Structure formats: structure tokens, C-alpha cells
Amino acid sequence: MKKTYNRYQAKKMFGQNFLKDTSVLDKIIQSMPHNHNHIVEIGPGLGDLTRRLVKCKDVTAYEVDRDLYSILQTEFCDQLEAGSLNIILGDVLTHWQNNRSLYDGRYDLIANLPYYIATNIILQCFNDNNCEHIIVMIQKEVADKFTAQCGQKEFGALSVIATLACSELRTLCIVPPQSFDPPPKVDSSVILLKKDLSKSFDTNFNDFLKKAFSAPRKRLLKTLSRFFDKDILEEIFEHLSIDSNARPHQVEASLYSHIYTKVNNNGNSRREDTTTTSGTNK
Numbered sequence: 001m002k003k004t005y006n007r008y009q010a011k012k013m014f015g016q017n018f019l020k021d022t023s024v025l026d027k028i029i030q031s032m033p034h035n036h037n038h039i040v041e042i043g044p045g046l047g048d049l050t051r052r053l054v055k056c057k058d059v060t061a062y063e064v065d066r067d068l069y070s071i072l073q074t075e076f077c078d079q080l081e082a083g084s085l086n087i088i089l090g091d092v093l094t095h096w097q098n099n100r101s102l103y104d105g106r107y108d109l110i111a112n113l114p115y116y117i118a119t120n121i122i123l124q125c126f127n128d129n130n131c132e133h134i135i136v137m138i139q140k141e142v143a144d145k146f147t148a149q150c151g152q153k154e155f156g157a158l159s160v161i162a163t164l165a166c167s168e169l170r171t172l173c174i175v176p177p178q179s180f181d182p183p184p185k186v187d188s189s190v191i192l193l194k195k196d197l198s199k200s201f202d203t204n205f206n207d208f209l210k211k212a213f214s215a216p217r218k219r220l221l222k223t224l225s226r227f228f229d230k231d232i233l234e235e236i237f238e239h240l241s242i243d244s245n246a247r248p249h250q251v252e253a254s255l256y257s258h259i260y261t262k263v264n265n266n267g268n269s270r271r272e273d274t275t276t277t278s279g280t281n282k
Helices: 022-030 048-056 066-075 077-082 092-098 115-127 140-147 157-165 205-212 220-224 230-239 253-265
Strands: 003-005 008-010 038-042 059-063 085-089 107-112 131-139 166-175 188-195
Touching: 022 048, 022 131, 022 166, 022 188, 038 048, 048 059, 048 107, 059 066, 066 077, 066 085, 077 085, 092 115, 115 131, 115 140, 115 157, 115 188, 131 140, 140 157, 140 166, 140 188, 157 166, 157 188, 157 205, 157 253, 205 220, 205 253, 220 230, 230 253
Parallel strands: 038 059, 038 107, 059 085, 107 131
Antiparallel strands: 003 008, 131 188, 166 188
């Protein structure tokens, strides 16, 4: 069912919730890094954030909704003509599949992301060598997974990836449902992630983390023994001084990288034939 927002009807299929709290928009702008990076926005919606961003820097915005795209073309005709704003119609994930980056040069992603693709977008940003900062509003539950520290119950595969990929990660603010129209059913959070551009990851590392966190309440050693040789794992745990009784959320992010490397060096002795997909939503 569509709900009216001014002269536009928010479409549930695109996860559209329009931020109306100007104080949150102010916090996002104030958190922008002082650099010369280009700005990329995903899902500009009705342009409330876009209008503020384009006053600061040149912006490239990706919008999947053709109706919103038409509205934005009218609302920002001056900026489009001046070249300070470029609006691209289409699915941003498809663009990533066909191109190595969302922008040909260093950029920061600043956006109010649709909940249903937020995790995939952030993971794609980690693999996009041109993206340096990620300042996004997402569902609070997902934000907590990205920013969780070792030992917290939310600490999982996304936490490990973010910790290893970023030199800075923090929550800027929590945004209640009434800050949107139409209001979502859950709280949102604005998070800031600054990538460590010297880091890169084996694409299979995500699959390894999916295995490691596939049974979060069980001992990590027991879980990994389903996929790799237990004797080798015991040697690795002893070498890295990891408690054999530790649960997945109790092991530091850096140790997962070491376990992965050492397991690969020992030939990936698998206990069972398991098919996994790239990326992780655990």
C-alpha cells in the first residue's frame, strides 16, 4: 500500500521512508570529513539530504525509482545544469556489477539507505577501492552489528569485517521512527565508517566468517571443526592463545584473519562438502 508524502507516494517495494527531522540532517552534514573527496548518495528520495550535500561538494546520486528521478530532475535543474549534481537512474547494485566503482575517483558515501539493501551496499563499499568514508542511516539492529565490539552479543561476521576494514567506526545518533514519513517500525542509526585504504580482503574470507558464526551459541572450535580438520584447528587455537571454549563473539576480529590464513595454509581440510555464497548477512 502506498502512503502519500507531500505530492509523492512512498513505495514500499523500494523501502522508502523520508527523513523529515532536520536536526538529523544537520548531524549528517556536520559529520562530513574535511577532505576533497567527491560525494556519492544512494537513494536521494525527495532530495532533502541532497539539497544540503550539494551546497558543500559535487554530488553523484543514484536513484532506482523513475518517478522520484523525474521529481529530482525538476527540483535540481539548476545544479544539474551547473554540473554540481549528477543523478543516475538505476539499481546501484547492478551498477557495481558492471563497474568497479560508483565514481571514477576518491569518494565518500553519504546517504539514507533503504533497509532492504543497506547491508549489501556497505559490503560493496568495503570492496570499492575508491570509497573512503561511509556515513549512512540504516536500521539500528544492522548498525549495531557493524559497530559491535568483541564480547558484545551483537558481535558477528559484519562486526569482524567492519573492524578489520575500518580505522574508525562509530554510531553518530539514533533516529526514532517518528523522524520519518511514513514512519518505519524500527529505530534507525546513523553510523560513520572510515575505511583503512591499505587493507584488502580475500573474497573467500566472508564465506569463512559465515561458517564461523553459523552457530553463535556453540564453541567456535566445535563449529569450525564441521568444515576444517579439528587437529589443525586445535594447533591454530593453541598457537594464537585462543580459549578452546570461546564462543564466536568472544574472539577478537584480528584473530579471525589469522585463523583463516593458517587454515588456508594447511590445505582447507573440510569435514563436509559445503556450498556458500559470497558476502555475509550474519
